Amino acid sequence: xxxxxxxxxxxxxxxxxxxxxxxxxxxxxxxxxxxxxxxxxxxxxxxxxxxxxxxxxxxxxxxxxxxxxxxxxxxxxxxxxxxxxxxxxxxxxxxxxxxxxxxxxxxxxxxxxxxxxxxxxxxxxxxxxxxxxxxxxxxxxxxxxxxxxxxxxxxxxxxxxxxxxxxxxxxxxxxxxxxxxxxxxxxxxxxxxxxxxxxxxxxxxxxxxxxxxxxxxxxxxxxxxxxxxxxxxxxxxxxxxxxxxxxxxxxxxxxxxxxxxxxxxxxxxxxxxxxxxxxxxxxxxxxxxxxxxxxxxxxxxxxxxxxxxxxxxxxxxxxxxxxxxxxxxxxxxxxxxxxxxxxxxxxxxxxxxxxxxxxxxxxxxxxxxxxxxxxxxxxxxxxxxxxxxxxxxxxxxxxxxxxxxxxxxxxxxxxxxxxxxxxxxxxx
Ligand code: CMC
Numbered sequence: 242x243x244x245x246x247x248x249x250x251x252x253x254x255x256x257x258x259x260x261x262x263x264x265x266x267x268x269x270x271x272x273x274x275x276x277x278x279x280x281x282x283x284x285x286x287x288x289x290x291x292x293x294x295x296x297x298x299x300x301x302x303x304x305x306x307x308x309x310x311x312x313x314x315x316x317x318x319x320x321x322x323x324x325x326x327x328x329x330x331x332x333x334x335x336x337x338x339x340x341x342x343x344x345x346x347x348x349x350x351x352x353x354x355x356x357x358x359x360x361x362x363x364x365x366x367x368x369x370x371x372x373x374x375x376x377x378x379x380x381x382x383x384x385x386x387x388x389x390x391x392x393x394x395x396x397x398x399x400x401x402x403x404x405x406x407x408x409x410x411x412x413x414x415x416x417x418x419x420x421x422x423x424x425x426x427x428x429x430x431x432x433x434x435x436x437x438x439x440x441x442x443x444x445x446x447x448x449x450x451x452x453x454x455x456x457x458x459x460x461x462x463x464x465x466x467x468x469x470x471x472x473x474x475x476x477x478x479x480x481x482x483x484x485x486x487x488x489x490x491x492x493x494x495x496x497x498x499x500x501x502x503x504x505x506x507x508x509x510x511x512x513x514x515x516x517x518x519x520x521x522x523x524x525x526x527x528x529x530x531x532x533x534x535x536x537x538x539x540x541x542x543x544x545x546x547x548x549x550x551x552x553x554x555x556x557x558x559x560x561x562x563x564x565x566x567x568x569x570x571x572x573x574x575x576x577x578x579x580x581x582x583x584x585x586x587x588x589x590x591x592x593x594x595x596x597x598x599x600x601x602x603x604x605x606x607x608x609x610x611x612x613x614x615x616x617x618x619x620x621x622x623x624x625x626x627x628x629x630x631x632x633x634x635x636x637x638x639x640x641x642x643x644x645x646x647x648x649x650x651x652x653x654x655x656x657x658x659x660x661x662x663x664x665x666x667x668x669x
Contacts, residue, residue: 248274250281264300268292275652282652288473289549294481294646298331298636299472303550308557310470311335319560324465325349325435328632331470332403332639345404346435352401352408353429353438356386359413363420372417372624373502379413381495390489393642403635406490410631411435414624415442421620436462439628444616457615460568461625464608467557468629470636474549476500476507480634481641482649490638497634498627504544507630509605510622513545514613517578520585527584535594545606546589547598557604565611574614582610 244259246269255277260268275282285291300309308315310331318327322336329337329345337345362382366375391402408429416426427442433451436458441451471477480497484490501507520530534543548555569579586602589595612622 246271248278250278253278260295262295264302282654284654287549288478293473293478293649294641294644296472296637296640297334298633298640299470301472301550303548303552306551306554306556306559308471315467315556316560319463319466322466324462324469324629327466327469328407331632332636348401348404349408349435350429350431352405353412353431355409355412355416359383359386360416360426363416366420368420368423370417370420371502372414372421372620373498373508373627375417375420376410376414376624376627377495377498377502379417380410380491380498383409383413383491384489387489387491390487393639399639402490403639406494406635407631410494411439411628412442414621414628415439417624418443418618418621436465443621456568456571460564460611460615463564464561464611464625465629467560467604468608468626468633470630470633474506475503476630477634477637480638481646484638484641485646485649487642490635493638494631494634497630501627501630502623507605507623507626509544509603510609510612510626511619513582513606513609514578514619514622516544517581517585520581521577525581527581527588530585531588531592535592543585543589543595543600545602545609546595547600548603551601551603552599554601555603558602558607561604561607561611562602565607565614568611569614572614576613578613579610582606 245256246259248255248257255274257274258270260270262268271283283291298311300312301307310318310327311334313330313336318330322330325346326337326342329342359379359382362379363375366378387405392398412429419426425447427445427447429438429442433441433453437451437453440453440458440461445451473481476497479500480493483496484493504512516530520527523529530541531543533539533541534546568574586606589600589602595601608626609619609622612625613619617625
């Protein structure tokens, strides 16, 4: 007998089909709820209990701390594969063969040039504009240079659109950074691989030769893999919902970048470092800040702690922590921020407020620390997250369009005024 979910209201009983995911997750399919009940909806602010789609891309179990892309354990992928390999897996569903990977890399390289007119748009931004603001705007602006909508059912067109997106976003990101520093923009170079190009475009002066630092390149490759996808998080849901109106890939990704920028989402990696700096500037009293975070009358939150779905540990944080320790040792970094971070982590992990609410360090707690050790400036942290999340956004957009999902359009419970008579202005 197939299971059903039962809903009883005002003496009436309604049955709804139950869907079981491949890892045994249970979803009650309430698509017909409103129609059957004559208007009842579910209310779930923040979508804490709502599955917005079925997806084959990422599986995560927040209680057990499991994260898998297309069935492969994140730990395995982070150790054994490159960022482009894992990007291919996430976007196309299977790990690439050598030939497929070579074609992917080469096609991306063939699309890395940006239209020079993009520079005119960039010039219009104030010098101190945050690179995430520039990244989001210029990603949206790419639609003006690529006005033709991609035919999602045409494999080759989709492939080219995907490679184009993978190619151009890092260039915009690097240019946003150069603009910030008032330095001339660097161009991508086909002699370098994907990660080297990001590093040379962002962090090499035009009059210098870029030399690959293997430790930095490998650490960045690894960090980006950890960020590739995280199922229906805020920015990914944004990308899917914008794309569900059949808005293009660049427009949807531009919206995703904006969603990622917020300090409760990807902006947390920058916020972590700013918080640690604030603690040091304030005299280094970690306990004082822990107490502020616990005080319900104080809006301060411990940045880099807590997660909507991970309630035991964030598997990305465990991998990153290990990698952070290795990179810091290899690069021989001695930063007072690290001491404060370690102290804060230790105090919070032993405090009943954080234990009871299952608040653990998340990926952003350590990623900020490692980015800083790699010499990446703080305002570029969330940009690096965006570059890492890009293949995930592309994969989710593609899946949503190929599955012909309906336009995203939630309902609401209206709590405003009932009908009232209009009052002329002199009677108000
Ligand atoms: N510091 C202090 N208290 C916290 C924190 C924190 N960082 N996070 C949650 N709480 C408390 C919260 O006040 C609430 O307490 P109570 O039950 O007494 O009212 C309880 O823990 C549950 O919190 P919530 O806000 O209902 O949880 P949520 O699932 O809505 O929020 C979160 C998740 C990540 C937005 C939140 O934990 C947070 O603001 N963390 C700091 C920002 C951060 O590090 N974000 C990065 C997330 S990981 C990367 C990513 O996915 O982008």
